[in-house]
Amino acid sequence: MRQEKKQKDKTAAVLVLCFCLMALVSVFVVKANIDKLRDNMDSTETADVVKKQTVAQEEETEAETPVVDSRQQESEGSGASSSEFIVPLEGKIIMDYSMDMPIYWATLDQYMTHEGVDIAGSAGSEVKACAAGTVTRVEEDDRFGITVEVNHGEGLISIYGNLQQEGLIELGEVVDKGAVIGKVGQSSSFEFQDPQHLHFAMTLNGSPVNPHDYIQGL
Numbered sequence: 001m002r003q004e005k006k007q008k009d010k011t012a013a014v015l016v017l018c019f020c021l022m023a024l025v026s027v028f029v030v031k032a033n034i035d036k037l038r039d040n041m042d043s044t045e046t047a048d049v050v051k052k053q054t055v056a057q058e059e060e061t062e063a064e065t066p067v068v069d070s071r072q073q074e075s076e077g078s079g080a081s082s083s084e085f086i087v088p089l090e091g092k093i094i095m096d097y098s099m100d101m102p103i104y105w106a107t108l109d110q111y112m113t114h115e116g117v118d119i120a121g122s123a124g125s126e127v128k129a130c131a132a133g134t135v136t137r138v139e140e141d142d143r144f145g146i147t148v149e150v151n152h153g154e155g156l157i158s159i160y161g162n163l164q165q166e167g168l169i170e171l172g173e174v175v176d177k178g179a180v181i182g183k184v185g186q187s188s189s190f191e192f193q194d195p196q197h198l199h200f201a202m203t204l205n206g207s208p209v210n211p212h213d214y215i216q217g218l
Contacts, residue, residue, distance in 0.1 A: 085130045085215045086177055088160060089184065089198045091120040093218075095191075097201075097210045107193040115208035116144075116159065116201030117218065121184040123164070123196050128178050130158050130200075130215060135173045135181065144199045145187025150175060155206075161199035162188040 095103065095118035102111035121127075129150050136157070137149035144161030148169060151157050164185025175181060184198050191199060202211045212218050 084177070086128065087119075087215055087218050088128050088130045088158075088200050089119045089121050089125060091125075091197070094118050094120050094195055094197055097208075097212065099208060099210075105190065107189075107191055116161070116199050117211050118162075118191065118194065118197045118199050120195055120197045123184055123186065124166075125184040125198075126167075126180045127160050127163065127182045127184060127198055129175045129181050130211075131177045133158070133175060135169055135171055135175060138168055138171045140187065143188065143190045145189065146182070146185060148181050150181065155204050157203045159199075159201040159203070161201070162186065162191060162197060 095114055097117050098114045100113075102113055104110075105112055105114075127148075131150075131152050133150040133152040135148060136151045137147065139147060141147040141161060144159075146163040146165060146168070147159060147161040148163065149157055149159050160182060162185055163182040164187065167180070167183045169175065169179075169181040184196055186192055186196055188199060191197070200211060202209050202214060
């Protein structure tokens with residue numbers, strides 16, 4: 001009788017121990033699952049935060065990047081639009097701009113480069129300013145005779161040579177595009193054997209430039 005009771009007590013103790021072990025294992029399993037779930041949630045939240053920060057930075061960059069109008073860019077690139085200039089004298093070109101290849105000068109009887117455009121015109125024909133500016137020179141040049149220079153700003157200057165004394169504009173005058181600044185003459189010592197004409201040239205920061213690049217229809 002006592003042996004049966006002891007056996008039952010042992011069995012009960014074993015069952016209680018097994019139950020305790022199972023409960024303990026369950027606690028560890030649940031805790032591990034909770035920790036894993038928490039790690040996953042933290043990773044997801046971190047990814048979301050990084051994604052939101054990236055999107056915000058991209059939007060901020062797009063907002064700060066200026067949009068440049070290509071038409072404005074083209075206009076600024078050349079310094080001035082061709083529509084700002086007009087032909088100073090209507091006539092046939094008898095000697096064109098040629099800085100890359102020497103051309104024949106009849107008066108000098110030699111080949112030289114030509115830094116301007118010679119436009120045929122009868123004596124006394126009105127010569128007009130190709131663009132608005134300020135008259136910065138009115139004098140007789142050793143090569144191209146009576147000469148007028150107009151400063152258009154930003155280093156650009158237009159030059160009108162082989163003029164006559166009559167009808168010359170005064171030094172320091174501010175002129176509009178198309179204003180008469182002189183008349184065709186025959187004062188150039190380098191070109192006096194050529195037909196009567198206007199010697200027209202342009203410089204940018206002191207260096208010759210092709211007037212055709214600035215004036216449409218020249």
